Amino acid sequence: MRAAVAVAAAAALVTAPRWLPGRVVALRAGVFAKVNGDNVITFPNAEVGPERFQEVYGHPAAGGRSRGAGLSDLFWYWLSPGPEVHQEHLEAGPRYDDVAATTLALLAGRGDDLSARAAACAGRVLDELVPGRAALVRLRDLMMPVWAEFFHELVFGEPCPPGARDLVVGHADDVVTALKCTGLRHPRRRARLTRYLAGRLDDVRVALPGSLTPRERVHYLQGTFFNTAVVQMSEAMAHLLLTIAQHPETVPRLDDDRYFQHVLDEVMRLYPLFGIAHRITTADIDLDGVPHIPAGSVLCFSYPDYHATGYADPERFDPSRWERTSARHAHHIPFGIAANRPCPAWRVAPLAMRAATREVLRRFSAHSTVSHTRSLPHRGPCLLVRHGTALPSRVRTAVGVALRVRDRWEDVGRSLAQLVLGTVMVLDARRLRLAGRYFDEQDHGDGRVAGCPVAHGKAEVAR
Structure with a gap:
């Protein structure tokens, strides 16, 4: 009997990379479902079905952002400080309009200028961080300093000092690590960037929203540009470069702008940066052929599920599908939809990503054998080999095998950590009720909650 148990335990351990991560993902989904x-x-x-997806998504009553959703407490917890003035979470009204106009002003510019700036930032970071002939990197980590510099230049109109870059990267990495439940959040680390930005408000190259207090302006900059923008661009670049590394047949054609756009469209179809976009209905929704949706409902729009419909072999990477399919008319909304707050970087992001990708490929060939999922919890392990470096095929093969084995076993420990840390953060977010308390006070007071991290920031920094 003992021998049989030992054999079963050994078999379970050996095969854990094959079955355990999926089971843990299902358990995590159950935890988050209870939050909803x-x-x-x-x-x-x-x-x-998918044919009505955008119709419901774009309905005028599907525009609530945070008020009344249990998920909001969790997202505000992850995004603090300042989630109440984060552009994605502001409710519709004059403050949102003021903030959105400022964001568009900071992102504006000639396409060739924006591309040149992205290329210069990427070149500097690559030459600094990957100086040798070959290196094993995590693509998301490699890209974060690039976009920290890029958005610092857009906001302040000057090069990013090394110390400031470290603050931005530390903050952005802490946010995305907590979001993916691979680590707990560190408010003190985030507060260092808050203090830096508070001292730079007068240096921002456009007028900041007049409807916000000075502290709220700091939080707006921190959340919109040095959290969301840096994180999303780093994630997008990691997906793009990892795909290129695993599909080297694309490389010779990437100098063609049209083909590059096809590759980018396909990458963002397969690996949309948003898993679920949640909205709260501000009124009843009644559409012909659609069940009645009452006011106060939480609508969760699944980008991966929608992007998987309307295509032949949707799981297959196939840039050529865009030669006969218009992204505008396909089930493809990587930047959201125009009727419900599309991503303000819809124009800037493809230009900047194309320029940065070409800087990487001008220096290196990329190789990776790791798994590739939308959530990218492993941050994109990849081997970069500088052009002109003679790397024997047997060495490259050995590195590929090592990457694959390491990735599978890291996935086991990482999945368990995500389950535990995710549960801890869900419970802590429910205890703090950042969004709920904020809106309670909006309804019954002057917008300030004594001791509330959202209102004052002090309790959050002290944690």
């Missing part, structure tokens, strides 16, 4: 509560509707679903 009972008034959640996920789209597309059996009653509202």
